[in-house]
Amino acid sequence: MNLFYNKNGVGDVLMVTIDPVTEGLVYEYENDITIIKSESNVVGFNIFNASKYVQLEGNGNIKVQEKHINSIQDLLEKNHIDYKLEADLSSKFVVGYVTEKSKHPDADKLSVCQVDVGDETLQIVCGAPNIDQDQKVVVAKVGAVMPSGMIIKDAELRGVPSSGMICSMKELDLEGAPNEKGIMVLEDSYTVGTPFFEDER
Structure with missing residues (x-):
């Protein structure tokens, strides 16, 4: 919701x-x-x-x-409207850890990543040129609403399932975002699975 x-x-x-x-x-x-x-x-x-x-x-x-x-x-x-609201109140922007990275079988510029987000491992297809194994990254989980208004959904990218998005500073609307394409790589001090934004804690 x-x-x-x-x-x-x-x-x-x-x-x-x-x-x-x-x-x-x-x-x-x-x-x-x-x-x-x-x-x-x-x-x-x-x-x-x-x-x-x-x-x-x-x-x-x-x-x-x-x-x-x-x-x-x-x-x-x-108002006598028979509908029961259900909402996942867990954090949607979390610190993830890329445990595996492999080439997409049908797209040279895409990588298929396995990303540990604390309570589960997500498969995320990523097109960033600087994505690599053993990085800590910001993951927008399914259901996240990006600053642009885009809602993250389960998807298939060139035939490969993808659940979530590994984010760049620009996509997160953070100050000082570089013009070059690429995901935001976090320092090692970040804890996998914790909310990235303070107001989500």
Whole structure:
């Protein structure tokens, strides 16, 4: 589940994305709530006059917290909308360790990496020229919302499954990002599996 709120740009509307489907959408309306469906499945909600119902800080992509889930669920129930919210509150940007790197079988500029993120090992296809084995890196896990607004999903790149993204400083919108292409390589002092951003701790 992802939340987006920009009062100055959009108005007092909280956009709740459950499944980032963009085609074949139908809309149902219940007071201040627009229910967004695709093939009868709920894929999101737009909540108008959102500040009356949900405590929100900042603009743009909002880090989902338990208080948000509780407030939205309460609002759905008060409007007799039969839907149970589920959200993974674990950190989506974590420190990873590249345990293996091999050439992509069908693309010279892509590498297939096995990346330890603490509680699991992810297979991630990476196109960065400086990716290598035994590096500590920043991993955007499936479900992460990038600063650009892109949502990280399971994918296949030239036929090879990939779960997550190894990030560059530019993709993370960090100050001092170099112009050259390449992922961000972390110092050895970082601990594998821990959140990369302080506000995710």
